[in-house]
Amino acid sequence: MSLTSADFAAIWLTLKLASLTTAILLVIGTPIALWLSRSRSWLRGPIGAIVALPLVLPPTVIGFYLLLAMGPNGFLGHFTQWLGLGTLTFSFTGLVIGSVLYSMPFVVQPLQNAFSAIGTRPLEVAATLRANPWDTFFSVILPLARPGFITAAILGFAHTVGEFGVVLMIGGNIPDKTRVVSVQIYDHVEAMDYSQAHWLAGAMLVFSFLVLLALYSGRKSRAGWS
Amino acid sequence: MIEARLKLAWPGFGLDVDLSLPGRGVTALFGQSGSGKTTCLRCIAGLERASEAFISINGEVWQDSRTGIFVPPHRRALGYVFQEASLFAHLSVLANLQFGLKRIAKDQRRVDLAQATELLGIGHLLERHPQHLSGGERQRVGIARALLTSPKLLLMDEPLAALDSQRKSEILPYLQRLHDELDIPVLYVSHAQDEVARLADHLVVLEAGKALASGPIGETLARLDLPLAMGDDAGVIIEGQVTSYDHAYQLLCLRLPDTLLDIRVTHAPMAVGQALRCKVQARDVSLTLHDSEHSSILNRLPVRVVSEMPADNAAHVLIRLDAGGTPLLARITRYSRDQLGVHPGQALWAQIKAVAVLA
Structure with missing residues (x-):
C-alpha cells in the first residue's frame, strides 16, 4: 500500500497553499521588514510585536479570531459579502489569508535581520552614486539581502506546510479545497488507519528534514555575505 | 565658490557654521573628533538634514531652508569618499566603478574609466572582488568610484583614517595627483595635520561645532591663536x-x-x-x-x-x-x-x- 489519490490531492493542495503564501509574504513582508529595520518611530515596537504574535499564540487562537473576522458577521466577512464574494471561511482563499498571518514572522524576521545587517552605509553610498531609492532597493538592498530572502522563503514555505490548527479552525476539512497534508494525517489517525498515516507523516518528516538541512548547510557557505 | 551655512542641534551636539570656501582646490575641514567636521560634510551631501541650511556649490543651490529647497543626495552632483571604502560587497571592482558611472548621462561625463583607473593605479584590480583587496586598494577604488560620477564637488571623509601609516603613504601620492590633475573642488575632512599640510590649499578649523578659522593653508597653519599651534606636529x-x-x-x-x-x-x-x-x-x-x-x-x-x-x-x-x-x-x-x-x-x-x- 502507498499514497492514495486523496493523499496526493492533499499534498498538491499543501504545496499550492505554501507556494502562494510564501510568494505573498515575500511581497508584503519586504516593506514591513524594511520599515521595521529602518524606522525610528514609536510604532516600531507595537508593529514588531504584532508581526511576532503567531510565534507564541496557539494556532487555534489565531484561527478563532480569523473565523470570527471572516464569518458573516465579521468585518472581513462584511467586506467580502459587500464585494459579492460571500464569506471566506472554509475556502482556499481564507486558508491563504490565514497562512499569510500565521507564517508572517518566519518571513519578516529573517528579512528584517538581513536588512539590519546591511546597515545604512551601502544605501548612503548608493545615493552619493546617484541611485534613487527604488534603484537602490533593486541594485543594492536586494542582492545584499539575498541570503535573507532565501532563508525567509524556505522558512515561510516550510512553516505553512506544517500548519494545522489554523487550517482546522477556518478551513475545516474539505477535499481539494482545505484538506492539506496535516489534516489528512489527522483524518487517517482518526480512522485508525495508521499505516496510511505513516506514509504521509514519514513524507512530511523527510521533507521537513531536507528543508532544514538545506537551510543549515547553506548558511555556512553564505557566511561571508556582508 | 562653495557656501555652506549650517545650523543643527542634536542632543549633546550642535553645529553652527557659516563657510565661504574657494570653488576650486582642496579645502580641509580640520578638527578633533566631535568637532562637527563629518557632520558638516554629511549635511553638504544631504545625508544629514540640517534644520537651517543654505548650501550652494558654484552657484547651484542644493539646500535652502528658507525657501524649502532640499535636493536629495542622489540628485546632487557630488562624489563622496567614506572613511571605510564601503565598496559594494556583491559587485566586482569594475562593477563598483561602473555603479556611479552608468547613472550619469553620457554628455555629463568628464572622467572616464581609463582615466580614473590610471589616476589611482587600480587597472590591475578590475576583475577582483572587494573582499580580496587590501585596505589601501579598497580606498583607491572608492575614490575612483566617486570620481567617475564626474562630481562638481568631491567630499572626502577621513579617507586615510582607517589605514596604517604604510597604506597612508601609499595613497597620499594619488590624492596629490588628484589635486594636481583634476579640476574638481574637494572638501577633505581630517584630524591629521600632516595630511592636511600635504593636500590642502584652504583650511577650516572646527571646534565643538563652530568654525574657529577659515583661510589659506599657509596663513592659517601659522596662526598661534588656534589649537593647531599647540600640537606637537605644529x-x-x-x-x-x-x-x-x-x-x-x-x-x-x-x-x-x-x-x-x-x-x-x-x-x-x-x-x-x-x-x-x-x-x-x-x-x-x-x-x-x-x-x-x-x-x-x-x-x-x-x-x-x-x-x-x-x-x-x-x-x-x-x-x-x-x-x-x-x-x-x-x-x-x-x-x-x-x-x-x-x-x-x-x-x-x-x-x-x-x-x-x-x-
Missing part, C-alpha cells in the same frame, strides 16, 4: 619654486614665495621652476642672534619676530616669525627665549635642518 607650509638641484648631494633648492630666500631640502630631482610644497615643523626651527656658517644646519633665514605664545608644554614657547613674508613657527624653550631676549620686531636668524623639512 608647523607651517611653504610652497616654494625649485631654483636648482644639486645631484651630487641630492639637495633641492627652493625659493620662498615673493622673496630671494632659498631653503634646501633633501629630495628627488625636480625641474627648475616646478612648485613644491613642504612642511616645516615648529620643533625643527631653532633661533640664533647671528648667522653662523660654521654649522651643519643648511637653512639659515633672516627673520623677524612677530609674536609669541605659551606652548602646551610649560617649558616651551611658540614664536611666530616672518621670513620675507612667509610665516614660520619655532618651538623653543622658555630658557632660550630669555637668553636671546626674544621680543616682537626683533631680527633673528632661523635655522632649519634640511633633513627635517618634509617635502
Whole structure:
C-alpha cells in the first residue's frame, strides 16, 4: 500500500497553499521588514510585536479570531459579502489569508535581520552614486539581502506546510479545497488507519528534514555575505 | 565658490557654521573628533538634514531652508569618499566603478574609466572582488568610484583614517595627483595635520561645532591663536619654486614665495621652476642672534619676530616669525627665549635642518 489519490490531492493542495503564501509574504513582508529595520518611530515596537504574535499564540487562537473576522458577521466577512464574494471561511482563499498571518514572522524576521545587517552605509553610498531609492532597493538592498530572502522563503514555505490548527479552525476539512497534508494525517489517525498515516507523516518528516538541512548547510557557505 | 551655512542641534551636539570656501582646490575641514567636521560634510551631501541650511556649490543651490529647497543626495552632483571604502560587497571592482558611472548621462561625463583607473593605479584590480583587496586598494577604488560620477564637488571623509601609516603613504601620492590633475573642488575632512599640510590649499578649523578659522593653508597653519599651534606636529607650509638641484648631494633648492630666500631640502630631482610644497615643523626651527656658517644646519633665514605664545608644554614657547613674508613657527624653550631676549620686531636668524623639512 502507498499514497492514495486523496493523499496526493492533499499534498498538491499543501504545496499550492505554501507556494502562494510564501510568494505573498515575500511581497508584503519586504516593506514591513524594511520599515521595521529602518524606522525610528514609536510604532516600531507595537508593529514588531504584532508581526511576532503567531510565534507564541496557539494556532487555534489565531484561527478563532480569523473565523470570527471572516464569518458573516465579521468585518472581513462584511467586506467580502459587500464585494459579492460571500464569506471566506472554509475556502482556499481564507486558508491563504490565514497562512499569510500565521507564517508572517518566519518571513519578516529573517528579512528584517538581513536588512539590519546591511546597515545604512551601502544605501548612503548608493545615493552619493546617484541611485534613487527604488534603484537602490533593486541594485543594492536586494542582492545584499539575498541570503535573507532565501532563508525567509524556505522558512515561510516550510512553516505553512506544517500548519494545522489554523487550517482546522477556518478551513475545516474539505477535499481539494482545505484538506492539506496535516489534516489528512489527522483524518487517517482518526480512522485508525495508521499505516496510511505513516506514509504521509514519514513524507512530511523527510521533507521537513531536507528543508532544514538545506537551510543549515547553506548558511555556512553564505557566511561571508556582508 | 562653495557656501555652506549650517545650523543643527542634536542632543549633546550642535553645529553652527557659516563657510565661504574657494570653488576650486582642496579645502580641509580640520578638527578633533566631535568637532562637527563629518557632520558638516554629511549635511553638504544631504545625508544629514540640517534644520537651517543654505548650501550652494558654484552657484547651484542644493539646500535652502528658507525657501524649502532640499535636493536629495542622489540628485546632487557630488562624489563622496567614506572613511571605510564601503565598496559594494556583491559587485566586482569594475562593477563598483561602473555603479556611479552608468547613472550619469553620457554628455555629463568628464572622467572616464581609463582615466580614473590610471589616476589611482587600480587597472590591475578590475576583475577582483572587494573582499580580496587590501585596505589601501579598497580606498583607491572608492575614490575612483566617486570620481567617475564626474562630481562638481568631491567630499572626502577621513579617507586615510582607517589605514596604517604604510597604506597612508601609499595613497597620499594619488590624492596629490588628484589635486594636481583634476579640476574638481574637494572638501577633505581630517584630524591629521600632516595630511592636511600635504593636500590642502584652504583650511577650516572646527571646534565643538563652530568654525574657529577659515583661510589659506599657509596663513592659517601659522596662526598661534588656534589649537593647531599647540600640537606637537605644529608647523607651517611653504610652497616654494625649485631654483636648482644639486645631484651630487641630492639637495633641492627652493625659493620662498615673493622673496630671494632659498631653503634646501633633501629630495628627488625636480625641474627648475616646478612648485613644491613642504612642511616645516615648529620643533625643527631653532633661533640664533647671528648667522653662523660654521654649522651643519643648511637653512639659515633672516627673520623677524612677530609674536609669541605659551606652548602646551610649560617649558616651551611658540614664536611666530616672518621670513620675507612667509610665516614660520619655532618651538623653543622658555630658557632660550630669555637668553636671546626674544621680543616682537626683533631680527633673528632661523635655522632649519634640511633633513627635517618634509617635502
